[in-house]
Structure formats: C-alpha cells, structure tokens
Amino acid sequence: MVSSPKPPDPVATAQAQAGMNRDTAITQQQLNMTDQINPWGSVTYDKTGTDGFYDSQGKWVETPKYSQTTTYNPEQQAIFDKTTEAQGNLANIAADQSAFLGDYLDKPFEFNNDDASNWAYDLASQRILPQQQKNADALRTQLINSGLRPGTAAWDSEMSRMTNANTDQLNQLALTGRSQAFSEAQATRNQPINEIIGLMSGSQLANPGSQSPGSPQTGVGGVDYTGLVNQQYQAQLANSQAKMGGLFGLASAGIGLFSDRRLKHDIKRVGTLFNGMSVYTFKYKGDATTHMGLMADEVLDVVPEAVNLDPNGFYRVDYGRAA
Incomplete structure (x- = not known):
C-alpha cells in the first residue's frame, strides 16, 4: 500500500511544547515587571543573573533571574527611619518587660471571696445599715399605730419579713461587690500583659508598591505546539489515505493506463504496495x-500478466491485476 506518514515523536513533541511554554512564561513575566514610580517612591526590576534546572531528559535549562528593588522618596524614607527607630525602642521596652512578665505569670491568679465581700460591705454599710434601721423603726411605729404589740404573731411576722428583706439586700450587696471586685482584680492582673502586647504591635510603613494602582498585567497566549503537530500529522495521514484510495480506485476499475517509463518525467517514489x-x-x-x-x-x-503492449509499442498496466 502507499506508505503512511511517520507519526510524530511524542518525546520530541513534549520537549518542544515545554520549551515554548517556558518561553511564554518568561515573556509574560518580563512584560509584567513594569517599573513603578509614585509619590511614595519607586519599585524597579533588574536582571541580576541566571538560574536553571535539569529537565526530564537530563538537559540543563537556563532561566533568567530578576531582583525587585523598592526605594522610598526622601520624605518617606525619613518617616521609615523614624518608625523603625521607634519600633526598636518599643521592642527594647517589651523585651525588658517580658523578663518581668515571666516571674509575674509564675504566680497564679488569686481572688479571695471573703475579702471582696468585706470590701463591698464596708463600702456600702455606711448608707445601707442606717437606712435599714430607719425602715425598722418606721415599721414598729406603724404596727403599734395599727394596734399590734410586740410578742404577738402578727408583730413577729412583720418583723421577720423586715429582717429577711434586709438580709437579702445585704446578700445582693455582697454578690454585686464580689463581681465588681473580681473584674477589677482581673484588669489589674492583665494590665502588664496588655501593655507588652501594645508595645509589640507597632504600626508599619506602607510599601511604595502597595500604594501604586499597579501596572497593567499582560496575558501572553501559549502556543499549542502539540496540537499543531498532531493536526499536521492528521492532515498528512488523510492525504495519504486519499491518495491510496484513488490508486485502488483505478485498480478496481480494471483500467489499462499508460505506465511506460519512456512517456514520463519528474518521477518520484512516494510509497509501496502490499506486493x-x-x-x-x-x-x-x-x-x-x-x-x-x-x-x-x-x-x-x-x-507480468497485468502488462500489455499497445500498437505504438508502449506498455500499459491493468491496475485491477497489478494491485
């Protein structure tokens, strides 16, 4: 049959595709590394050397290496220097305080309920106790005016109610005072820790590049080399099959065609039949x-039976027999 085109070498095709992908990536990187100049300073790019790697076939592949340089304008540089100096000072203070904090945190947090209750009682008793006594005197007067006397069941009931109310008031005072005292104790405990955290979280000066709106980013389309190679092969294969179909069309028709070399020129071998x-x-x-x-x-x-000689002495071939 007519020979088919040779299939593309997958390794060679993959290597070529990888090289083109690498070319696309480098081109896109170079196009996107646009120097920036703005009110805060500048960001520039320079090629500073090369790097490389061994690919899957053991071949050394070299790639460019770049450096990005950020430069503040004089005013921003002065702010940066002062900010750095201030941050250094705060860091030193934080370091000194952290030594104290180590010993400080070794001591467990302590809170005494009795102390809190006594503190609250002492704080409020100067107002509450006189008021409770005043309320008790008023109740006694009211009961006597109502005809009740000490020792009676009604008297005892009312005085007991008054005593319970006063006790509840003092208990509520103790609970509220304890909660407030606990919060204050926690704040006192946490104050040194919060100060160190504040010292260690100083603000930073913005990078000039982050202040710029940014340069437009290009998108370089990659080359589908593998697809193009396959398309070319498929086209060649289709062309070969078409030619083969045409040749066997002649064979099936049994046509005797002039095939004498003496009548031809520009002869080129393109394939081989099964025989x-x-x-x-x-x-x-x-x-x-x-x-x-x-x-x-x-x-x-x-x-030989597929060849015959015409009256003019030239050979014809019966393709129906020859194929």
Whole structure:
C-alpha cells in the first residue's frame, strides 16, 4: 500500500511544547515587571543573573533571574527611619518587660471571696445599715399605730419579713461587690500583659508598591505546539489515505493506463504496495498535471500478466491485476 506518514515523536513533541511554554512564561513575566514610580517612591526590576534546572531528559535549562528593588522618596524614607527607630525602642521596652512578665505569670491568679465581700460591705454599710434601721423603726411605729404589740404573731411576722428583706439586700450587696471586685482584680492582673502586647504591635510603613494602582498585567497566549503537530500529522495521514484510495480506485476499475517509463518525467517514489511494487508520482511528457501510479517495467517483474503492449509499442498496466 502507499506508505503512511511517520507519526510524530511524542518525546520530541513534549520537549518542544515545554520549551515554548517556558518561553511564554518568561515573556509574560518580563512584560509584567513594569517599573513603578509614585509619590511614595519607586519599585524597579533588574536582571541580576541566571538560574536553571535539569529537565526530564537530563538537559540543563537556563532561566533568567530578576531582583525587585523598592526605594522610598526622601520624605518617606525619613518617616521609615523614624518608625523603625521607634519600633526598636518599643521592642527594647517589651523585651525588658517580658523578663518581668515571666516571674509575674509564675504566680497564679488569686481572688479571695471573703475579702471582696468585706470590701463591698464596708463600702456600702455606711448608707445601707442606717437606712435599714430607719425602715425598722418606721415599721414598729406603724404596727403599734395599727394596734399590734410586740410578742404577738402578727408583730413577729412583720418583723421577720423586715429582717429577711434586709438580709437579702445585704446578700445582693455582697454578690454585686464580689463581681465588681473580681473584674477589677482581673484588669489589674492583665494590665502588664496588655501593655507588652501594645508595645509589640507597632504600626508599619506602607510599601511604595502597595500604594501604586499597579501596572497593567499582560496575558501572553501559549502556543499549542502539540496540537499543531498532531493536526499536521492528521492532515498528512488523510492525504495519504486519499491518495491510496484513488490508486485502488483505478485498480478496481480494471483500467489499462499508460505506465511506460519512456512517456514520463519528474518521477518520484512516494510509497509501496502490499506486493512490494513502488508507487510514484510523475508527469506525462507534454502535460503539467501530476499523476500517481506504477512503472510498467517493474510490474513486468512481479505481475507480468497485468502488462500489455499497445500498437505504438508502449506498455500499459491493468491496475485491477497489478494491485
């Protein structure tokens, strides 16, 4: 049959595709590394050398290496220097305080309920106790005016209610005072820790690059080399199959065609039939059209019955027999 085109080498194709992908990546990087100049300073890019790696085939691949340089304008540089100095001072203070904090945190947090209750009682008793006594005197007067006397059940009931109310008031005072005292104790405990955290969280000066609106970013489209190679191969394969179909169309028709080498020129071998005979493209003398077929002298050696001689002494080939 007519020989088919040779399939592309997958390794060579993959290597070529990888190289083109790398070229695309480097091109896109270089296009996007645009120097920036703004009121805060500048950001510039410089090629400072090369780097590289060994690919999957052991071949050394070299790639460019770049450096980004950020420069403040004089005013921003002065602010940066002062800010750095201030941060250094705060860091030193934080370091000194952290030594104290180590010993400080070794001591567990302590809170005494009795102390808190006593503190609250002492704080409020100067107002509450006189008021409770005043309320008790008023209740006694009210009961006597109502005809009740000490020792009676009604008297005892009212005085007991008054005593319970006073006790509840003092208990509530103790609970509220304890809660407030606990919060104050916690704040006192946490104050040194909060101071150190504040010292260690100083603000930072913005990078000039972050202040810039940024340069437009390009998107370089990659080359689908693998796809192009495959398309070319498929086109060649289709063309080969079309030619083979045309040749066997002649064979099935049983047409005796002039195949005498003496009548042809521009002869080129393009393939081989199953029986080993070569297939050629050629032009008949005096005709610019390119044809494809066999050479009668070669067919005589393989299938002589497919060759006949015309009255003019030129050989014809019956493709129905030759193929």
